[in-house]
Amino acid sequence: EAGVAQSPRYKIIEKRQSVAFWCNPISGHATLYWYQQILGQGPKLLIQFQNNGVVDDSQLPKDRFSAERLKGVDSTLKIQPAKLEDSAVYLCASSLRGGSTDTQYFGPGTRLTVL
Amino acid sequence: GIQVEQSPPDLILQEGANSTLRCNFSDSVNNLQWFHQNPWGQLINLFYIPSGTKQNGRLSATTVATERYSLLYISSSQTTDSGVYFCAGGQAGSQGNLIFGKGTKLSVKP
Numbered sequence: 001e002a003g004v005a006q007s008p009r010y011k012i013i014e015k016r017q018s019v020a021f022w023c024n025p026i027s028g029h030a031t032l033y034w035y036q037q038i039l040g041q042g043p044k045l046l047i048q049f050q051n052n053g054v055v056d057d058s059q060l061p062k063d064r065f066s067a068e069r070l071k072g073v074d075s076t077l078k079i080q081p082a083k084l085e086d087s088a089v090y091l092c093a094s095s096l097r098g099g100s101t102d103t104q105y106f107g108p109g110t111r112l113t114v115l
Numbered sequence: 116g117i118q119v120e121q122s123p124p125d126l127i128l129q130e131g132a133n134s135t136l137r138c139n140f141s142d143s144v145n146n147l148q149w150f151h152q153n154p155w156g157q158l159i160n161l162f163y164i165p166s167g168t169k170q171n172g173r174l175s176a177t178t179v180a181t182e183r184y185s186l187l188y189i190s191s192s193q194t195t196d197s198g199v200y201f202c203a204g205g206q207a208g209s210q211g212n213l214i215f216g217k218g219t220k221l222s223v224k225p
Contacts, residue, residue, distance in 0.1 A: 031211060042119075042201050042215025043158070056212055089156055098211045101146050101165065106158035 002026065004107035006092050012113045018080035021110045023092030025073070029105075031055075031098025032069055034077050035091040037109070043091055049075060050098050079112075087114045117142045119204055121216035128192050128223050136187040136219045138202035146205030147178055148213065149187050153198045161187070161200075192223045 005024040013019050025032050031050050035043035046065065048056040051072040060067070064083070069075040079086055089109040095102040118141035128134055138149075149161040162169050166180040173192075178185040189196055199220050203213040 033211070040217070042203070042217055043213075044215070045212050048211060091158065093158075095211060101205075102211050103148065103160060103163045104211070104213060105160060106150075109156050109158075111156070 004092055004094055004105055006090075006107040006110055008110055009108060010111050010113075012115065013082055014115050015084055016081040018078065019082055019112065020076050020078045021090050021092075021112075023075045023077070023107060025075075025092070025094030026105055029094035029096055030072070031095045031102065032075050033093040033095075033104065034067055034075070035093065035106075037089045037091055039088070046077070048098070055098065082112075082114045084114050087112055117144065117204055117206060117214050119202060119214050119216035121200075121202060121219050123219060124217065125220045126222070128221065130192060130194060130223055130225050132192050132223075133188070133190045134192060134221070136189070136200050136202075136221075138185045138187075138204075138216055140183040140185075140204050142206065143180065143183065144204035145207045146211075146213065147185055148203050149176055149185070150201045150203065151196075151198050152201060152218070158201070189221075192221075194223045194225055197221055197223045 034046045037043040049069040067077045091109045092107040093104040095104045120139045147165045162176040168177045173190045175188045199218040201218045203215040
């Protein structure tokens, strides 16, 4: 069974530029998560989708971050404009149902450096 | 939301040694997972263990839900065990939102 796929693996941009990340979850998984992991810290949830609807985006900086999950499968996360503090690894995860007792499976992440 | 504290923050072991990592929660959880993040950044799910004890090879985990802590045991450590170990908890009604600790960075020396 294929795992969670993400691209690109690395991205370097200058502040005020825009950037987009892509995620393809495990086949059949209804729930998709985007996490931000700053160096030296644990991942922090940015947004959670159940199929193509948003379940939780309370920690998403909506003035600059946006995400969508068209057709309930792939998802993109966009940052526009980027700030220096956005430098982090962006992790995508998926789970079968998305309930509070569900196991989450993570992709390899996209390492973003904002100069 | 809940607070997750992990200890120790750093751990250096000689190959073959055993270790215990601890995770404390500020409130009750009904979802508790342990992850290993390898040096390339990949997060691997080790255990889903909201209560009880599980074992998988040289790794085992125990969660005492009533006392709000979980332990991860690594026996006969190998250099490939190096990386950061995270625990993460979720509460009932949280829709799957996991709160992560800051991790324990493990270095196993040959």
